Amino acid sequence: MQAGTQTHGEVADATAIPRHVAIIMDGNGRWALERGWPRLRGHRAGTENIRHIIEGCVEIGVGALTLYAFSTENWRRPDAEVTGLMMILGEVIDRETAKLHENGVQLRHIGSLDGVPTRLQERVRHAVELTRFNSRLIVNVAFNYGGRAELVEAIKRLVSDGVRPEHIDESLISSYLQTAGLPDPDLIIRTAGELRVSNFLLWQGAYAEFWSTQVYWPDFDQDELRRAIADYGRRHRRFGSI
Numbered sequence: 001m002q003a004g005t006q007t008h009g010e011v012a013d014a015t016a017i018p019r020h021v022a023i024i025m026d027g028n029g030r031w032a033l034e035r036g037w038p039r040l041r042g043h044r045a046g047t048e049n050i051r052h053i054i055e056g057c058v059e060i061g062v063g064a065l066t067l068y069a070f071s072t073e074n075w076r077r078p079d080a081e082v083t084g085l086m087m088i089l090g091e092v093i094d095r096e097t098a099k100l101h102e103n104g105v106q107l108r109h110i111g112s113l114d115g116v117p118t119r120l121q122e123r124v125r126h127a128v129e130l131t132r133f134n135s136r137l138i139v140n141v142a143f144n145y146g147g148r149a150e151l152v153e154a155i156k157r158l159v160s161d162g163v164r165p166e167h168i169d170e171s172l173i174s175s176y177l178q179t180a181g182l183p184d185p186d187l188i189i190r191t192a193g194e195l196r197v198s199n200f201l202l203w204q205g206a207y208a209e210f211w212s213t214q215v216y217w218p219d220f221d222q223d224e225l226r227r228a229i230a231d232y233g234r235r236h237r238r239f240g241s242i
Contacts, residue, residue, distance in 0.1 A: 017233075020063065020187075022065070022208070026192035027218075030216060043084065049220065050067065060226070063138065064139075072149055107131045109124050109128055112149070150202075154177050158173075189211045191213055192213075193214040211228045
């Protein structure tokens with residue numbers, strides 16, 4: 001993964017628009033605590049911001065957006081926070097799905113629904129099914145997701161399908177991942193100043209450009225998104241060559 005930090009600039013031209021943008025939405029809790037509010041208030045503000053970024057991606061012409069909503073490691077957080085996050089996600093699905101469907105957005109879930117409350121599982125499946133034929137923008141919600149777990153499951157399926165070792169190549173492995181059929185992310189954005197990938201799209205992000213901003217996720221607006229894409233447009237992607 002090729003790294004970079006925030007720079008300012010105008011939006012890149014159409015030839016430099018990333019086909020697939022992935023975002024590690026970080027800093028919700030710190031955003032709230034700095035204002036003297038409970039962490040869950042930050043998570044709620046973060047989910048309300050998602051709509052604006054989806055709208056920005058549609059306007060810019062991005063084809064796919066992957067949002068890191070809840071990692072497999074996030075189960076280690078206090079029970080009250082995890083319960084609150086599940087409740088907030090359910091509310092967001094109920095509130096936003098119909099509008100996203102109307103606007104031609106296709107919702108996909110990547111990760112596992114194991115351990116997720118039954119009612120929330122039903123909401124996720126309904127949103128995915130309702131929007132499955134939309135094509136204006138594909139939004140992958142990485143919920144209860146971990147890159148290593150995804151690779152382990154892909155390998156298990158390869159073995160279960162009886163694939164011979166000599167037939168395994170990068171293209172085949174990609175076809176067993178949950179993002180199969182989509183281009184790998186061209187640009188991975190992380191908010192709140194962190195410079196880690198945190199078990200996110202480990203295979204798919206091998207050659208992604210990385211862009212970090214100090215801005216917390218609830219304050220990450222369309223202008224910040226455009227700055228990230230403009231910076232991406234100024235980079236020369238070598239993919240190992242010179």
